[in-house]
Amino acid sequence: MKEVNRWTPLGSGRAALKKHAYEKSPTGHLRPAFPEDLALRVEELDLGIEAMFIAWEVARLAGEELELPEERALMLLVLSTMFSSRQGSTRLPLEKESYLERALDELQVSPEERNAVHNLLAKVKKTCGEGPSPGTGAPGLSDIFGAPGSYRPLIIDKNCLYMQKLHVLEKRVGDKLYDRITAAAPGMLEPGKRELDQNLENALREVLAGPPEEPFGRVELDEEQVEAVRTALSGKIAVISGIPGSGKTSIVASVLRVLARSGPFPLESIALAAPTGKAADKLRRSVAGHLSAIPAPDDADKKLAEACPPASTLHRLLGYRPARDRFLHHENNLLAEQFVIVDESSMIDLSMMDSLLRALSPEARVVFLGDADQLPSIEAGAVLRDLCRAEAVNRHRRVAVLTRSYRAKKEDSSGRQILDTATAINRGETPHKTGDKTSLSPRKKVDQLKFKGVEHLQIEPGDTGKKIAFLEKWHDRLLELKPGLMELLSHRYVAGPAGFDSEETSALNEIISHYEKFRILCVTRVAAGGSGSDAVNEWFHHRFAGTLTGAGLVYEEKPFLVGEPVLVTRNDYILGLYNGDSGLILPVATSDGSRRRPAEPMAVFPRGGGFTAFPLEALRGKLDYAWATTVHKAQGSEYENVAILLPEVYLRPLTRELLYTAVTRAKNSVVIAGPGEVLEQGTARVMERSTGLVEKLK
Numbered sequence: 001m002k003e004v005n006r007w008t009p010l011g012s013g014r015a016a017l018k019k020h021a022y023e024k025s026p027t028g029h030l031r032p033a034f035p036e037d038l039a040l041r042v043e044e045l046d047l048g049i050e051a052m053f054i055a056w057e058v059a060r061l062a063g064e065e066l067e068l069p070e071e072r073a074l075m076l077l078v079l080s081t082m083f084s085s086r087q088g089s090t091r092l093p094l095e096k097e098s099y100l101e102r103a104l105d106e107l108q109v110s111p112e113e114r115n116a117v118h119n120l121l122a123k124v125k126k127t128c129g130e131g132p133s134p135g136t137g138a139p140g141l142s143d144i145f146g147a148p149g150s151y152r153p154l155i156i157d158k159n160c161l162y163m164q165k166l167h168v169l170e171k172r173v174g175d176k177l178y179d180r181i182t183a184a185a186p187g188m189l190e191p192g193k194r195e196l197d198q199n200l201e202n203a204l205r206e207v208l209a210g211p212p213e214e215p216f217g218r219v220e221l222d223e224e225q226v227e228a229v230r231t232a233l234s235g236k237i238a239v240i241s242g243i244p245g246s247g248k249t250s251i252v253a254s255v256l257r258v259l260a261r262s263g264p265f266p267l268e269s270i271a272l273a274a275p276t277g278k279a280a281d282k283l284r285r286s287v288a289g290h291l292s293a294i295p296a297p298d299d300a301d302k303k304l305a306e307a308c309p310p311a312s313t314l315h316r317l318l319g320y321r322p323a324r325d326r327f328l329h330h331e332n333n334l335l336a337e338q339f340v341i342v343d344e345s346s347m348i349d350l351s352m353m354d355s356l357l358r359a360l361s362p363e364a365r366v367v368f369l370g371d372a373d374q375l376p377s378i379e380a381g382a383v384l385r386d387l388c389r390a391e392a393v394n395r396h397r398r399v400a401v402l403t404r405s406y407r408a409k410k411e412d413s414s415g416r417q418i419l420d421t422a423t424a425i426n427r428g429e430t431p432h433k434t435g436d437k438t439s440l441s442p443r444k445k446v447d448q449l450k451f452k453g454v455e456h457l458q459i460e461p462g463d464t465g466k467k468i469a470f471l472e473k474w475h476d477r478l479l480e481l482k483p484g485l486m487e488l489l490s491h492r493y494v495a496g497p498a499g500f501d502s503e504e505t506s507a508l509n510e511i512i513s514h515y516e517k518f519r520i521l522c523v524t525r526v527a528a529g530g531s532g533s534d535a536v537n538e539w540f541h542h543r544f545a546g547t548l549t550g551a552g553l554v555y556e557e558k559p560f561l562v563g564e565p566v567l568v569t570r571n572d573y574i575l576g577l578y579n580g581d582s583g584l585i586l587p588v589a590t591s592d593g594s595r596r597r598p599a600e601p602m603a604v605f606p607r608g609g610g611f612t613a614f615p616l617e618a619l620r621g622k623l624d625y626a627w628a629t630t631v632h633k634a635q636g637s638e639y640e641n642v643a644i645l646l647p648e649v650y651l652r653p654l655t656r657e658l659l660y661t662a663v664t665r666a667k668n669s670v671v672i673a674g675p676g677e678v679l680e681q682g683t684a685r686v687m688e689r690s691t692g693l694v695e696k697l698k
Contacts, residue, residue: 005508010409022668026110026232026341028223034450035052035072035075035414038052038072038075038107039052039250040054040663041108041468042079042105042107042665045083045106045107046086047083047086047309048080049081051079051082051205054082054083054439055074055075055076055079056075056148058074058075058078058153058154059074059078061143061144062140062143062144066373066575069112069116070116070119072113072116073113073120073156074120074144075084075108076104076107076113076116076298077117077120077121077154077161078153078154079103080092080100080104080107080117080155081103081161081162081321082107082163083103083162083382084103084690085163085166087199087381087689088376088377088378088379088382088687089159089380089688089691090162090166090167090169090170090350090380090381090689090690090691090692091157091162091166091167091170091690091691091692092160092161092690093690094121094159095159096163098307098453099688099690100117100668101265101297104117105170105269105299106469110157110177115472116227122397123141124141124145126148126154127141127142127145128145128146128156135665142633143492146164147373148171151164152164153237155167157692158518158690158692158695166350166380168218169350169351169354169540169684170350170381170691170692170693170696171696172354172358172573173350173357173359173383173693174692174693174697175449175696176354176357176358176390177237177357177387177693177697178696178697179235180235180236180237180238180357180366181235181392181393181398181620181697182392182396183236183395192609194587195647196230196233196234199262199263200233200258200262200264201546202261202262203234203259203261203262203694204226204229204230204256204258205297206256207254207257207261208220208226208254210294210295210297210298210301210466211294212290212291212293212295212377213293213295214293219250219274219293221247221250221254221392221690222247222404223253223399223652224246224400224402224403225246225247225250225254225402227400228242228252228400229251229255230589231398231399231400232255232341232367232400233258233259235365235368235398236364236365236494237365237366237398238365238368238370238397238399238400239345239368239384239387239388239393239398239399240330240366240368240369240370241369241370241371241384241388241399241401241402242369242371242400242401242402243371243402243403243404243419243422244371244405244422245415246368246402246403246406247402247404247406248343248402248406249283249287249290249343250290252272252287252341252343252369253282253284253286253287253290254290255341255415256270256287256304256309257291257300257301257304260300260301260302260303260304260656263513265338265339266308267303267304267307267308267337268307268309269336269337269338269339270309270337270339270340270341271309271317271335271337271339271340271341272284272309272310272311272312272337272340272341272343273285273313273317273342274311274313274314274343274344275344275345275347275348275352275636275638276312276313276344276578276579276581276635276636277568277577277578277580278578278580278582278636278637278684279343279344279465279580279636280310280311280312280343281606282637283311283343284310284311284637285540287303287311287349288308291304291305291308292296292305293655294405295663301311310341312346313578314342314352314355314356315327315573317329317335317337317340318355318356318359320573322363322571322573327359329359330355330358330359331358333358333359334360334361335359335361335364337362337364338363338364338365339364339365339366339367340356340360340364340365340366340367341366341367341369342356342366342367342368342369343369343370343383344369344370344376344385344635345368345370345638346371346372346375346376346377346385346635347370347377347636348377348381348384349376349377349378349379349380349381349383349536350379350380350381350383350693351379351381352376352377352379353381353383360643362574368384368387371427371664372385372387372388372633373656373657374660374664375480375631375632375657375658375661376687376689377612378632381490381689381691381693382689382691383515383693386691386693386694386697387399387693387697389694390694390697390698391694391697391698392697392698393625393697397601411567413452413453413541414452414669415451415452416669417439417454418453418454418663418664418666418668418670419672420439421439421454422441422660422663422664424439424510425656425659425660425663425683428683428686429683430679430680430683436462439454440455440456441453441456441674442456442458443455443456443457443458443642444458444514446466446469446470447473449470449671451475451477451641451671452633452668452669453661453669453670453674454663454669454670454672455669455670455671455672456671456672456673456676456679457470457671457673457674458674458675458676459646459673459674459675460675460683461529461648461675462648464530465582467531467645467673468539470643470671470673471536471539471540471543472543474518474520474643475543475547475683477518477641478514478515479516479519479547481514482514484552486551486564487510488507488511489511489553489562489563489586489587490512490553490587491507491587492587492588492589492599493508493586493587493588493589493599493604493613494589494590494591495586495589495613496590496591499610499611499612500610505610505611508586508604508611509611510582511586511604512584512604512611515565515584516582517639517640517641518639518641519628519629519639519641519643520628520636520642520643520644521628521629521630521631521634521643521645521662521665522536522628522629522630522645523630523643523645523646523651523653523654523658524632524647524651524653525630527647528650529594529647529649530647530648531646531648531674532647533629533633536626536627536628536629537626538623538625539626540627540628541561541564544561544563544564545561545628546563548562548563553641558601558616559616560585560601560603560616560623560625561585561601562585562601563584563586564584564585564625564627565582565583565584565585565625565626565627566582566584566603566622566624566625567580567581567582567583567623567624567625567626567633568580568581568582568587568605568619568622569619569622569623569624569631570622572619572622575619576624577605577614577619579632580636581624582605582607582626582637583603583604583606584603584604585599585601585602585603585604585616586601586602586613587599587601587605588600588601588602588613590613590631598616601616602614602615602616603619603623617662631644631658631661631662633667634661634662635661635696637665637667638665638666638667639665639667640666640668640670641666641668641669641670641671642662642663642665642666642670642671643670643671643672644659644663644670644671644672644673644674645673645674645680646672646673646674646675646678646679646682647674648674648678649678650678650681651676652680654681654682654685655682655685655686655687656682656686657686658682658684658687658697659682
């Protein structure tokens with residue numbers, strides 16, 4: 001009964017009244033003994049005060065068996081585990097000089113507190129057995145810690161400490177992935193082989209014989225890409241990882257063309273998805289562009305172009321219900337789709353991967369595409385990275401790696417320099433030199449910038465003048481490279497019952513495409529000595545207000561100005577807008593066919609092949625400026641010109657993966673602005689995430 005009562009409201013209340021739960025105030029009243037000094041440390045780590053309350057409550061539930069030093073050590077251990085999870089790890093390794101020690105350093109523990117934590121861990125390890133039943137070696141601790149399979153808040157598994165939820169998720173994801181990796185599927189001659197059956201093989205030959213054309217000639221798949229197509233078609237799961245510009249969306253289009261011919265999966269049973277709305281729209285446009293470039297489409301290609309599976313977010317695919325915070329599709333209500341292709345899979349966290357795998361029918365196939373070297377998901381897990389490293393995935397040949405980039409063509413020196421810089425960063429080299437070639441052009445002054453290839457504008461800490469001069473240059477360049485920009489901003493766009501007409505759509509595409517060519521990327525939103533995206537956006541907001549005033553275009557004082565790029569910060573499932581969607585504020589007049597309402601500033605977003613406008617009032621609290629964004633927000637996007645604004649001093653989020661992701665967002669120009677030593681520190685630091693998925697996929 002003790003085991004049951006401990007985790008009921010009644011048991012929780014009893015534990016809270018036990019020893020050390022309350023202390024006397026100077027007036028003699030009882031009050032909770034809340035560790036306010038720890039709460040201050042937690043706030044500095046941006047964990048949120050709720051983390052402190054969780055740690056406090058867990059320590060209280062250990063009961064009167066623990067003395068005060070042990071209670072405090074237990075709270076520090078819980079906070080360390082939560083901090084590790086916030087950093088993206090699914091677990092907290094407990095060996096010396098590892099994640100635990102770094103977490104304790106971040107919590108600013110004293111030597112006495114550190115010793116108490118390690119003494120507590122020694123008791124915990126004796127308490128937790130390897131079986132599903134928790135040990136009983138230490139009174140109180142057996143109610144908090146358990147072995148794999150037990151129902152306890154914290155799980156010890158292979159000398160790592162897990163929060164119970166993450167342990168369950170990781171095991172379930174590992175089991176489901178392993179089942180798919182080792183399973184045979186129709187179309188495979190033998191498990192683990194890439195050979196296709198005759199129908200698929202014939203269809204693939206037809207597709208390879210009729211590639212699309214671009215202005216510079218035929219776009220034929222190379223050997224790596226053909227192998228990737230075979231991998232995608234020959235099993236119940238496939239992983240395709242490639243550097244930017246390696247043709248991943250061409251592989252998606254080729255897979256669709258093969259399936260449209262061979263017929264094992266009707267087009268309506270195929271789903272295209274991505275973690276964000278912007279990434280899904282990019283996938284849709286890329287596939288549509290590939291299909292439209294086929295010079296002599298046959299009946300299968302024409303049918304595919306007319307009925308191409310739409311690309312959606314993973315949330316929409318799984319039927320997210322915000323009111324209940326649940327997905328419609330799961331193991332008891334499986335997806336009808338039988339072939340699912342997911343782009344930008346590096347952004348998928350452990351929880352989302354679990355939801356997707358649970359919703360797939362056992363017969364369905366799934367293909368994950370992405371770049372395993374890019375930033376992993378914001379939440380816990382690094383699933384794509386782990387899949388590419390897992391023994392079972394490679395042994396069964398379920399992964400294909402693309403190493404050639406076609407975005408940086410040989411004749412394009414800027415593109416080649418971007419690729420060389422990204423490659424150098426990925427190797428951990430400060431990208432001033434790549435072999436015998438200079439991959440990073442140093443610039444001491446703002447007026448020396450050429451906005452070609454990759455340039456480094458050295459800005460010393462505290463040199464606010466040079467930073468402002470650079471932002472001025474970026475502002476002026478955005479205006480100068482689009483003649484007639486103010487005329488486009490002053491135009492009153494009209495949205496009728498069916499949306500914008502073709503002429504208005506063309507003008508909107510022209511102006512929004514121009515804004516999407518420029519983006520400043522920051523390491524964090526806040527702090528960073530004025531180099532966070534919040535501070536940069538505020539500067540641009542006030543600077544652009546002056547520009548509009550000079551042109552006579554400011555209607556009235558509003559939070560968002562006409563001509564200001566914006567970003568959706570919260571999902572709105574009713575409006576169909578998702579976190580990360582980018583748009584532009586423009587004057588829009590609505591018409592119901594009989595009368596036209598006066599134009600007012602609205603947020604205009606791409607949708608499908610057109611645009612949709614939303615009143616600003618409908619998006620209150622869901623929009624932010626998008627002159628600058630964090631690198632995480634830019635994942636899945638491409639820009640012609642990128643500026644990477646480094647903080648004045650090194651910050652923990654600045655890693656090799658973040659710099660690589662930021663540089664590879666650009667197609668023509670990258671300016672890295674900030675101290676050289678901060679760039680070197682970021683290049684040297686690898687984003688460390690401890691997960692157990694690779695071990696579970698042996």
